[in-house]
Amino acid sequence: MYTIVRYPETKNNSLKPWSAADELLLERVNEQNLSGKNIVVFNDRFGYLSVNLNSFEPWIITGYRSQEKALERNFKINGLDIEPGHIIRLPEPPPGKIDIALIRIPKSIELFRLFLYLTHEKSDENTEVICSFMTKYFSPQILKTAELFFEYVEQSKAKKKARLLILKNPKELKTEIKLTEQVTWKNITLKQYSGVFSSSRIDFATRFLLENFRVNVNEKRILDLAAGNGIIGYYILKEYKKQNLPQPELHLLDDSVLAVKSAEMNLPSKCFFHYNDTLEDLKENYFDLIITNPPFHFEHEINTEISINLFKESFAKLKPGGRFVLVFNRHLAGKYKPVLKALFQKITLVADSPKYMILECRKQK
Ligand SMILES: C[S@@+](CC[C@H](N)C(=O)[O-])C[C@H]1O[C@@H](n2cnc3c(N)ncnc32)[C@H](O)[C@@H]1O
Structure with missing residues (x-):
């Protein structure tokens, strides 16, 4: 029996490090002779599958820095090492032919499509793809997407409200599968990988933020926090250019x-890109402006602890006199405002609508 913990830690006891869908996957894969098999694991959020299958040295496909930290932590507390080079970051494909792919079906159907695309590329007639999901999250799109790539698509019976989807026999793909898409808003067109936040359109909260945000000439160091495809940073650079201001x-x-x-x-390559779930690598008292449409759910879980930690870290990284600007759904005001009030000296309501609020929070000079 291994110990699996969540990273980041949570005070919410209802949030667990694995689910019945993970258990069902493991049960099914353990029925097989796995020795010498090339096993690939997708979307193993905290490492339940990878830790339990560690002796078969699976390839672990990761999409999040927080996931990588959770994997490192869980291997370590169980006295295990991740096989060197076995963490593969999306959208890189796993090496070699796949014998068994294990996929925890993500909330984003576009991300599921990307997982299946990468799996399909490395599959043959002996490959088995075992996907799992909690039945409450089933959508017909899951089956449609699976049928794009595989001839054989079969659902298992439900167990503890979880189900498996078994895929075999890769199809010959008739149409080109695109791994990126374009999103357009006003006269801005951006590219993004499948599965990135708000696929196919710029998020409404972000639009509301940008429609009400004014750049400030004196702000030279700016952080677009939880940047997604970079729309907020992109818009700010455009505004500076429009007003003939030097680029921040x-x-x-x-x-x-x-x-x-x-x-x-x-964005231009001279920008600084950070793949991280915290601001730990950024300098203290450094930024003039930190701007964000912060995350408040991860997959199907609602969790404001993550955004609240980002607020606290933002405060530390702002210069005295710097500002923190954020947009959020009104229903989160009760959770966010007390934390922001405890941190910042001055808070101004920039704009609000029946759905969203924008606040500007000033750090004391
Ligand atoms: C609401 S979206 C905003 C994305 C983008 N700024 C926009 O407006 O379209 C929140 C983003 O937060 C990211 N995210 C989630 N947890 C994070 C964390 N701990 N640190 C940094 N980013 C995080 C998600 O990947 C997602 O891209």
């Missing part, structure tokens, strides 16, 4: 590797 030093940070790679496609 722009940093963009996101926990998702596909988000950071998308931002890299959209």
